Amino acid sequence: MNSGDDFTERVLAVVEDIPAGRVMTYGDVAAAVGSRAARAVGRTMAHFGHEVPWWRVVRASGHPATGHEARALEHFREEGTPLVDGAAGIRVDLAAARYRP
């Protein structure tokens, strides 16, 4: 019953380990599983993200996943995630919200 995909399983485990009010970048999650496939992490979220707090995973710029910014923003406000209001719109304050294991 092994799902067979170690990478995917590890990624989901890391995302679930992110506490509320904090976020991690795709690159950080990839590094946490011992890889640098930030893109592969994004794909994993697109397929399995419905079972994990995908909104706690953001891009290196502090913006949430492309096409899901509005949805992530609702969760950020709800969990009290540090946000920054800038010209590019609203984004997560990585300096304060980035989760460092």
Next chain:
DNA sequence: ACGGTGACTAACC
């Protein structure tokens, strides 16, 4: 085995 693809990142102008 191979090429295309993507909820990405960093560098450059």
Next chain:
DNA sequence: CGGTTAGCCACCG
């Protein structure tokens, strides 16, 4: 700040 280019890695048919 923003738009573009190239590099990166894992999954799918």
